[in-house]
């Protein structure tokens with residue numbers, strides 16, 4: 001499987017309002033801005049729920065079917081116009097009676113090449129801090145997903161999916177070199193777990209791990225942590241955004257994955273005679 005050096009751009013998008021048209025226009029402007037940067041990224045990433053306010057009551061209002069989605073049309077056109085791979089964060093998706101939190105991925109030709117429906121819904125209740133229940137309106141995805149580019153195999157997840165090591169492990173065993181999760185942690189769990197989980201998933205699997213968050217907006221109903229990040233296979237943070245809107249770039253160097261795996265060969269030392277391989281049959 002091909003793994004060549006490439007450059008990643010994470011758009012920590014701000015100004016996500018109640019107006020979808022404005023959100024799409026702003027996201028498009030930022031994609032064009034990232035692509036026009038002298039760093040010339042090969043792959044651009046948007047955050048979780050980039051076209052709508054984040055909250056279970058908003059999902060039914062903003063949900064779109066993929067076939068008719070104005071968000072999908074915009075993302076496809078932007079990928080084609082910039083001739084760049086694009087991970088379109090996530091959008092509330094409608095499929096019949098069901099709603100999903102769905103990530104869509106586009107080739108530089110503008111083709112929709114992959115989707116990932118958030119498998120683990122964000123249902124938490126930390127008294128006095130945060131209660132959130134995606135399952136009040138969303139259904140969970142039922143598949144693991146990755147896509148191939150000319151430079152790497154890339155595994156997908158969305159935010160809360162990161163807390164379930166099995167998903168990352170399966171992607172890594174399927175040969176993914178880089179795992180990319182659009183996400184929107186919050187001000188309670190973000191400081192404790194956002195970086196920890198990314199570095200854990202990276203070092204567990206000796207892969208690159210990247211997340212892309214919305215910018216923090218304290219006037220919004222949900223306060224995102226920000227801190228979009230790229231971590232290398234030794235769990236070193238290569239780049240980290242602050243809280244405001246920002247585009248950060250990272251060079252993904254396959255030599256770092258190779259040296260991590262050569263020096264600490266856990267990928268060949270697993271004991272499937274003692275415990276099961278979670279990727280079996282996937």
Ligand SMILES: NC(=O)CCC(=O)C(=O)O
Nearest residue numbers: 122159160184185186189
């Ligand atoms: N959007 C999400 O899934 C948020 C996940 C989160 O904040 C967490 O602590 O987990």
